[in-house]
Amino acid sequence: MDESLKCNRLFAVDGLVAVITGGGSGLGLMMAMALAENGASKVYIVGRRENKLREAAASYPDILVPLPGDVTSQDSLQAMAQRVRQEKVTSTCFLAKVYQFNCAATYYTVLALLELLSDGNKRRESDAPHSQVIVTSNMVAFQRDPRYGFAYLGSKAALVRMVKSFATLVVGWETRFNTIAPGLFPSDLSAAALAPFKRAKDKDLSEEGAFARSFLPAERAGSVQDMAGALLYLASRAGAYVNGSVLLVGGGKKATTPATY
Template identity: 45%
Template structure:
């Protein structure tokens, strides 16, 4: 668990006192953590749910060190896992039944979430999951 390995560094960052907000760990999971249909397989969904729960536990444990822990759960973004599907969707596009916004996420979408969590705007957030899927979970059997 690399978070523990960096705990001294995160704590040292807080002690410098030159930041508006405290140190933070931001992990990436997936909406697969909440989807009750194993579209990418049982191991994938289970491992992503594990990341979410681990980060929530760290959010509680690391309070003593003034370190926040949050998770980003993206939907369809370009990756090795989605490469084939996104290539096929270049011609047909997404339907509202698949993704209400009818497009995959892009670098700007992800950057916005990361900047929000890392900025003063997200400085009061700890132990939360930011789902960035433009409604994908809302059209699937899911718990979030």
């Protein structure tokens, strides 16, 4: 019997340290909750609204750490990195990011924390995954439907390409770079936008049957469990051999519109 193949070993994130930008709400909060529930030692949630961060951290006060900051400000990024460094983290550092801004913010955030990630590699146990950056882009990075808007389509596609380029650039730092490209997930913004497309008005967005199969093969929007599963795969030993990749989590939506993947 090989204990290393047990799911509680393969998908464990015990002792993991994460920094999640945009971690106070939406997909970022889903990620923070997934890590907190599954053994992460510290999860720093970054955002501009301190009250929102504190609300989010209240559910896991010993694990989630509110870290007010602005990823569009290089001074703020340096202060954020210094704060995490002062915690004297001894376990492998894992960096998850949710970007609602632009490629420049992603680029400078990575630069601000790259040394910290490298330090985590030096302290990791021999069988532990290397430090990692996970960038959340969007399924529209692969869509060709101009109704999404050329600027939005282009920015998400550029983000995916930049992450892949980072994976090549930092080989010597032993830091992995991967992308999660989510499709339709409930949020304050998406709820109103998706409402006209619902087939069953009485169903929640994430309830099967909410949408016609021709619109979304899964017939529902993504759930907390869907995002948690994707993140835990990449963050754990199960995904340790994954680098420079894109994980599409879209319920099959790509199959219903012009797309390239």
